[in-house]
Amino acid sequence: MEILERNALIKAAITFICFLVPIYFCEAQEKYFVLDEEHSSYNIKSYTLDTEDLYAFNSQVEIFNIFPKYKTNTRDDREIILFSVLPDVTSLKLWNKVDLSEIVVDTISFKDLLALKQLSLYELYSGTYNEHNKFFNKYKVVVKRNGEYYMACNTLLQFFALRDKPDMFNAVWGTINKDQTPVTLKSVAGYYKSIKSDFPLVSYSDGYSAFDRLRDRKEFLSKKFKIGKLNAYQFWSLTDWHMPSHAYEVDRGIDRFVYIPGKGIVGGSFDFYFYYHRNIINLNMAKFRDNIYSERVMIANGISDWSD
Numbered sequence: 001m002e003i004l005e006r007n008a009l010i011k012a013a014i015t016f017i018c019f020l021v022p023i024y025f026c027e028a029q030e031k032y033f034v035l036d037e038e039h040s041s042y043n044i045k046s047y048t049l050d051t052e053d054l055y056a057f058n059s060q061v062e063i064f065n066i067f068p069k070y071k072t073n074t075r076d077d078r079e080i081i082l083f084s085v086l087p088d089v090t091s092l093k094l095w096n097k098v099d100l101s102e103i104v105v106d107t108i109s110f111k112d113l114l115a116l117k118q119l120s121l122y123e124l125y126s127g128t129y130n131e132h133n134k135f136f137n138k139y140k141v142v143v144k145r146n147g148e149y150y151m152a153c154n155t156l157l158q159f160f161a162l163r164d165k166p167d168m169f170n171a172v173w174g175t176i177n178k179d180q181t182p183v184t185l186k187s188v189a190g191y192y193k194s195i196k197s198d199f200p201l202v203s204y205s206d207g208y209s210a211f212d213r214l215r216d217r218k219e220f221l222s223k224k225f226k227i228g229k230l231n232a233y234q235f236w237s238l239t240d241w242h243m244p245s246h247a248y249e250v251d252r253g254i255d256r257f258v259y260i261p262g263k264g265i266v267g268g269s270f271d272f273y274f275y276y277h278r279n280i281i282n283l284n285m286a287k288f289r290d291n292i293y294s295e296r297v298m299i300a301n302g303i304s305d306w307s308d
Helices: 002-026 100-106 110-120 185-194 271-276 285-294
Strands: 031-034 042-050 060-068 079-086 095-097 139-145 148-152 154-162 218-227 230-238 256-260 264-269
Touching (some): 110 154, 185 218, 271 285
Antiparallel strands (some): 256 264
């Protein structure tokens, strides 16, 4: 009997430790990625967006498109690693000066970032995947400006696969497919109304949602248009609001965005972030809801002057 009790205690202890391990990693020290403008393994396209028109909040967002280079592929536009720098809502600051020697131990390499990309875009046949593939403030971007280094106050990291295929092929979460047949957000909202179901994009819940998240999440192409002489494509993301009120809806990411081949993502919206801070920034919820249905986005400064 003593042996059985001892084995039971050991088993219980192991179970408890296994329960704690994921919690430990979830709460681990934040990591940092230092952007290198002259890195041989990737190209960078960065843009600044003004928040005033979309959120009535006078600040900016900076986005950095990283295009990995592949020696075995003549095209480098297969994926986008997207860092979005969001403002602190009280100070309005985007960046804080940092000493690299203080964060060097927790700095990840580009190789580490590529490994995270592979897991986030379901690129490994032997990979183990979970629901979450976007990261808020777990990996903070660092830039060098005027000889000094600056760390983002808030960083959203997410990944996109650029895959153009006709509608007969499935486009999994995280795919930019500009060969889709355009589908507007309002038309999908109409479908949900026809089946007497809540439209996930405007059904703000607190911990529960009936949305079939793993099967139905998708980036829909909404329209094709011109910006100057460049072909532009606007997308919107079908996903829900399901996190408790004390947590960010990171899964939404850059939930509406504009993509230009060769330029990357040049505009978008970050509803998950500004909705979370709605009381601090006095977000007008009627306008916020209309922004969603009208698919409004912030667009890169100076974009109207682009010609190639």
